[in-house]
Amino acid sequence: MRSVHVELGERSYPIYIGSGLLPQAAAYLIKHGLSVKSPHLVVTDDKVAPYHLETLKSSLQAAGFRLVISIVKSGEGSKSLSVFENVMTDAIQGGLDRNSSVIALGGGVVGDLAGFVAATYMRGISFIQMPTTILAHDSSVGGKVAVNHLLAKNMIGAFHQPEFVLYDLDTLTTLPPREVSAGLAEMVKHGLIKDEAFAYWCKDHAGELLALDLDALGYGLERGVSIKADVVSQDEREGGLRAILNLGHTIGHAIEAVGGYGEFLHGEAISIGMAGSALLAEALGRKKGIYAETIAMLTALNLPVILPEHLDEDDLMEAMMHDKKFKEGTMVFVVPDSIGSVSIVKDIPQQLVRDILKQLRKGGEAHV
Amino acid sequence: MRSVHVELGERSYPIYIGSGLLPQAAAYLIKHGLSVKSPHLVVTDDKVAPYHLETLKSSLQAAGFRLVISIVKSGEGSKSLSVFENVMTDAIQGGLDRNSSVIALGGGVVGDLAGFVAATYMRGISFIQMPTTILAHDSSVGGKVAVNHLLAKNMIGAFHQPEFVLYDLDTLTTLPPREVSAGLAEMVKHGLIKDEAFAYWCKDHAGELLALDLDALGYGLERGVSIKADVVSQDEREGGLRAILNLGHTIGHAIEAVGGYGEFLHGEAISIGMAGSALLAEALGRKKGIYAETIAMLTALNLPVILPEHLDEDDLMEAMMHDKKFKEGTMVFVVPDSIGSVSIVKDIPQQLVRDILKQLRKGGEAHV
Numbered sequence: 001m002r003s004v005h006v007e008l009g010e011r012s013y014p015i016y017i018g019s020g021l022l023p024q025a026a027a028y029l030i031k032h033g034l035s036v037k038s039p040h041l042v043v044t045d046d047k048v049a050p051y052h053l054e055t056l057k058s059s060l061q062a063a064g065f066r067l068v069i070s071i072v073k074s075g076e077g078s079k080s081l082s083v084f085e086n087v088m089t090d091a092i093q094g095g096l097d098r099n100s101s102v103i104a105l106g107g108g109v110v111g112d113l114a115g116f117v118a119a120t121y122m123r124g125i126s127f128i129q130m131p132t133t134i135l136a137h138d139s140s141v142g143g144k145v146a147v148n149h150l151l152a153k154n155m156i157g158a159f160h161q162p163e164f165v166l167y168d169l170d171t172l173t174t175l176p177p178r179e180v181s182a183g184l185a186e187m188v189k190h191g192l193i194k195d196e197a198f199a200y201w202c203k204d205h206a207g208e209l210l211a212l213d214l215d216a217l218g219y220g221l222e223r224g225v226s227i228k229a230d231v232v233s234q235d236e237r238e239g240g241l242r243a244i245l246n247l248g249h250t251i252g253h254a255i256e257a258v259g260g261y262g263e264f265l266h267g268e269a270i271s272i273g274m275a276g277s278a279l280l281a282e283a284l285g286r287k288k289g290i291y292a293e294t295i296a297m298l299t300a301l302n303l304p305v306i307l308p309e310h311l312d313e314d315d316l317m318e319a320m321m322h323d324k325k326f327k328e329g330t331m332v333f334v335v336p337d338s339i340g341s342v343s344i345v346k347d348i349p350q351q352l353v354r355d356i357l358k359q360l361r362k363g364g365e366a367h368v
Numbered sequence: 369m370r371s372v373h374v375e376l377g378e379r380s381y382p383i384y385i386g387s388g389l390l391p392q393a394a395a396y397l398i399k400h401g402l403s404v405k406s407p408h409l410v411v412t413d414d415k416v417a418p419y420h421l422e423t424l425k426s427s428l429q430a431a432g433f434r435l436v437i438s439i440v441k442s443g444e445g446s447k448s449l450s451v452f453e454n455v456m457t458d459a460i461q462g463g464l465d466r467n468s469s470v471i472a473l474g475g476g477v478v479g480d481l482a483g484f485v486a487a488t489y490m491r492g493i494s495f496i497q498m499p500t501t502i503l504a505h506d507s508s509v510g511g512k513v514a515v516n517h518l519l520a521k522n523m524i525g526a527f528h529q530p531e532f533v534l535y536d537l538d539t540l541t542t543l544p545p546r547e548v549s550a551g552l553a554e555m556v557k558h559g560l561i562k563d564e565a566f567a568y569w570c571k572d573h574a575g576e577l578l579a580l581d582l583d584a585l586g587y588g589l590e591r592g593v594s595i596k597a598d599v600v601s602q603d604e605r606e607g608g609l610r611a612i613l614n615l616g617h618t619i620g621h622a623i624e625a626v627g628g629y630g631e632f633l634h635g636e637a638i639s640i641g642m643a644g645s646a647l648l649a650e651a652l653g654r655k656k657g658i659y660a661e662t663i664a665m666l667t668a669l670n671l672p673v674i675l676p677e678h679l680d681e682d683d684l685m686e687a688m689m690h691d692k693k694f695k696e697g698t699m700v701f702v703v704p705d706s707i708g709s710v711s712i713v714k715d716i717p718q719q720l721v722r723d724i725l726k727q728l729r730k731g732g733e734a735h736v
Contacts (some may be wrong), residue, residue, distance in 0.1 A: 085449050092519045123525045151460045157491045
């Protein structure tokens with residue numbers, strides 16, 4: 001079992017990574033002082049529940065924990081205020097009190113939704129993450145929780161750190177290949193922003209990662225989580241440094257919004273976004289060849305790097321202008337300096353962004 | 369101009385209390401470093417807007433601030449998730465960014481709603497309170513913000529401290545008499561929990577307070593706010609001490625819930641609740657005569673102290689069981705020891721609470 005400590009002062013917490021952890025879930029709740037007197041709410045989705053809910057329930061109920069179960073539909077559509085309200089209803093009807101916790105069993109959507117419930121139920125109760133996707137290695141670190149507004153993604157949310165994260169690698173073996181690749185997009189992103197060697201490691205071990213080899217996955221997730229934890233520790237509330245984690249996300253979020261949350265997996269959208277950031281880097285005169293290097297890494301992981309034709313440029317620009325990362329009307333991007341290093345660049349002209357989107361449709365063909 | 373400092377470390381803030389403050393609002397925003405480059409959202413209601421919105425707008429726009437205005441319907445009904453979503457829509461369409469703020473111009477409902485928007489828009493932006501009711505002297509201190517769930521009041525919320533509170537006493541002169549009395553309920557409550565002399569001061573100056581004499585109001589609000597600030601400073605997130613502020617609120621919230629949020633003003637409901645707490649104190653063998661003393665203070669302020677017949681006892685008990693103040697199934701009440709001092713009493717038998725409700729219907733007649 002690997003363990004990564006996320007250092008956030010009073011709000012520090014551990015991430016446990018390993019095989020066979022879910023059947024021992026009760027021991028972790030007890031270790032972290034959760035009460036058997038208060039009910040706990042498990043939030044999961046209809047794709048994850050058939051595989052893993054019984055395992056979790058058996059462990060917790062055998063130890064005397066009382067559970068309230070809220071099963072939402074799989075997919076980004078569940079990150080809505082109306083689903084949030086339904087889960088709140090379950091929490092109230094189930095009698096959750098201030099010593100209760102909310103347990104997220106699932107991927108990023110379930111984590112974000114359940115986390116926002118935990119952040120706001122009675123003005124905040126304990127939160128526990130049990131990720132079942134590779135992508136969630138990213139969202140389970142840093143305490144960012146949210147639901148979407150119809151007009152923009154993640155617009156309604158909070159910072160709410162979990163008590164602990166229990167990452168059972170066995171849950172990853174049931175992931176469909178497309179979700180495996182999408183999850184690896186955030187993993188390689190962590191290399192691209194802060195660790196050149198790890199970025200190349202991801203490319204070199206793409207075969208093992210795609211085949212869900214537990215040793216490779218365990219190492220990759222530990223390293224990805226550690227990089228993210230390191231950034232978050234230095235900037236819990238996204239005042240500055242933390243913005244580097246948004247590499248590929250400005251274009252990525254726009255792709256998701258225009259595609260209607262569902263056409264693209266988050267990891268696929270940010271993969272195209274990272275390709276776009278690399279094009280932007282070259283347009284701004286940063287390191288030559290970085291686009292080719294970046295897309296080689298992404299395609300090794302079976303990730304898309306070309307912006308589809310049917311996503312309208314004006315719609316994408318409009319979606320980007322709503323993006324939280326634009327302060328006071330200027331456009332801000334995370335731009336690679338080299339593999340393993342990025343900077344925040346302000347005042348990017350809108351016309352340049354439009355040029356990048358055009359190049360991105362052609363797989364970078366038009367770039368010099 | 370009076371000023372009360374709320375000590376909360378990094379989250380400390382001042383409350384400015386005085387006459388003629390709203391026309392100078394811009395100076396306070398500038399003093400607190402708010403940006404003229406980012407738009408600011410003013411949330412107010414349709415009863416307050418005709419009296420005070422122009423004054424605020426004139427001051428802010430003259431100084432170059434750009435405003436987005438969101439006017440909700442007056443009343444507790446606006447503390448709903450659907451109104452919250454509408455205000456979020458205004459914020460997004462108005463282009464609020466992370467340097468924007470949300471300004472609550474109004475009473476407790478507007479403050480709670482706008483505060484929850486500020487707490488969750490892009491995971492939290494600045495919040496400014498400009499209370500226009502006496503009741504809001506209570507809700508503007510302590511950072512508790514929330515909306516209601518259909519099943520229970522204030523169930524969805526956060527702790528989000530304002531940058532500052534601007535309390536213009538001139539806005540209070542347009543309050544209808546019933547709201548004046550309801551507001552004074554929280555004022556005298558602050559005396560009842562922590563300051564015997566202030567509780568008697570409220571009773572002795574009831575005439576001036578009800579007549580909205582600015583000197584009496586200014587002193588009463590400063591003292592009420594200071595008592596609350598003192599309690600909140602010691603217990604920001606309601607771990608223990610802060611619970612004493614809930615004197616009268618367990619029964620009071622149940623009255624509001626069963627009455628359907630609208631039949632009773634919050635201050636009226638907690639007035640009946642405080643009368644109930646005094647009955648409970650006597651039933652538990654605390655100081656004799658405290659019920660008579662308490663209702664003398666409340667009735668001097670034209671507040672109700674009798675539980676109306678049409679509120680069903682079982683419904684009230686059911687509503688109390690959903691109350692956040694019940695941890696792990698036991699019933700907990702704030703009970704007066706004497707005027708100016710209270711304790712938290714756990715494990716109150718449900719049957720005793722039912723007896724108190726019966727006595728409370730008869731104006732305490734049945735109590736020994």
